[in-house]
Amino acid sequence: MKIAFVGKGGSGKTTLSSLFVRHLAAARVPVVAIDADINQHLGAALGLADHADAAPPAMGAQLPLIKDYLRGTNPRITSTDSMIKTTPPGEGSRLLRVGDGNPIFDACARLVRLDDGEVQLMATGPFTESDLGVACYHSKVGAVELCLNHLIDGRHEFIVVDMTAGSDSFASGMFTRFDLTFLVAEPTRKGTAVYRQYKEYARDFGVALRVVGNKVQGPDDLAFLRDEVGDDLLVTVSHSDWVRSMEKGRPPQFELLEETNRQALRTLHEAADAAYETRDWERYTRQMVHFHLKNAESWGNARTGADLAAQVDPAFILDERPVATRQPA
Ligand SMILES: Nc1ncnc2c1ncn2[C@@H]1O[C@H](COP(=O)(O)OP(=O)(O)O)[C@@H](O)[C@H]1O
Ligand SMILES: [Mg+2]
Numbered sequence: 001m002k003i004a005f006v007g008k009g010g011s012g013k014t015t016l017s018s019l020f021v022r023h024l025a026a027a028r029v030p031v032v033a034i035d036a037d038i039n040q041h042l043g044a045a046l047g048l049a050d051h052a053d054a055a056p057p058a059m060g061a062q063l064p065l066i067k068d069y070l071r072g073t074n075p076r077i078t079s080t081d082s083m084i085k086t087t088p089p090g091e092g093s094r095l096l097r098v099g100d101g102n103p104i105f106d107a108c109a110r111l112v113r114l115d116d117g118e119v120q121l122m123a124t125g126p127f128t129e130s131d132l133g134v135a136c137y138h139s140k141v142g143a144v145e146l147c148l149n150h151l152i153d154g155r156h157e158f159i160v161v162d163m164t165a166g167s168d169s170f171a172s173g174m175f176t177r178f179d180l181t182f183l184v185a186e187p188t189r190k191g192t193a194v195y196r197q198y199k200e201y202a203r204d205f206g207v208a209l210r211v212v213g214n215k216v217q218g219p220d221d222l223a224f225l226r227d228e229v230g231d232d233l234l235v236t237v238s239h240s241d242w243v244r245s246m247e248k249g250r251p252p253q254f255e256l257l258e259e260t261n262r263q264a265l266r267t268l269h270e271a272a273d274a275a276y277e278t279r280d281w282e283r284y285t286r287q288m289v290h291f292h293l294k295n296a297e298s299w300g301n302a303r304t305g306a307d308l309a310a311q312v313d314p315a316f317i318l319d320e321r322p323v324a325t326r327q328p329a
Helices: 013-026 061-072 103-108 135-149 167-172 188-205 218-231 241-247 259-278 281-304
Strands: 002-007 029-037 110-113 118-123 158-163 181-187 207-211 233-236
Touching: 002 013, 002 188, 002 218, 013 029, 013 110, 013 118, 013 181, 013 259, 029 135, 061 103, 061 135, 103 118, 103 181, 135 158, 167 281, 181 188, 181 218, 181 259, 188 207, 188 218, 207 218, 207 259, 233 259
Parallel strands: 002 158, 002 181, 029 118, 029 158, 181 207, 207 233
Antiparallel strands: 110 118
């Protein structure tokens, strides 16, 4: 299951991603967490020490390896240079599975042991001022998009992405890559404005979007969120002293998280489970092709000097069967 946490900066994406990841890990659900936020704080929120060598290697820096591995023997992708972030898999491409060893996870993932369970952590790598709005930013998030487009994930294994709700994720199609998107919103006008913008983009693509209210203090806050987002409001999380202690560098045992907030995490898990029923690999594949053609036309063909539409394998549909049982089309 591919799950995204998006929202305004400071709304609590990283905090709620990390709590959800801890919840899954404690339930012994295999989970890969990916930090794709502008501010790379997911590792710290999972208790990883702050010094540089504790952080996972930047996926952005591993793009050549990622492309080379995923390309496999796909004859439609003539070189890694012609592979862009939206290049879809086809016959001969290598696909990724959560929990399987592969050179990409070997190079990019770090095992983080939690007090209850463990998680594989990957990260786009830090964004600098000069990355924003230019190619580097795109290629850093693009590494995640490539992996998601080559991932065959089953029902009881999770990829959780902590992500910025930026325009890049709309242009590339990244926002359509998830079984369920949790939009984290504080009960403020700015928080719900991001929701409305996201909803607008999501509408045409059948993106499953639920709002998680955060830092909700009382009935007024709840009523405000209900008014603003209606039935899209899934659950709310209140101010957490547990989170505050963690921020002070003194993480309590996860089981000591406030009961109401634990219940909220169970609700997220149930919503994610339920989203499996609406998974549609055919649509998933069609959308990645749609965004690939769009990116090819708007910049990819010019950048690579090739006709990137030729990378599309018309007969290929991604699905979760083990690679070995696939029949050539
Ligand atoms: N439910 C909560 N209870 C207490 N503190 C919270 C809660 N949610 C977020 N915070 C705090 O708010 C700040 C911003 O949260 P963060 O998760 O980093 O936001 P984002 O990733 O969306 O930018 C952090 O200091 C975090 O600890
Ligand atoms: Mg963050």
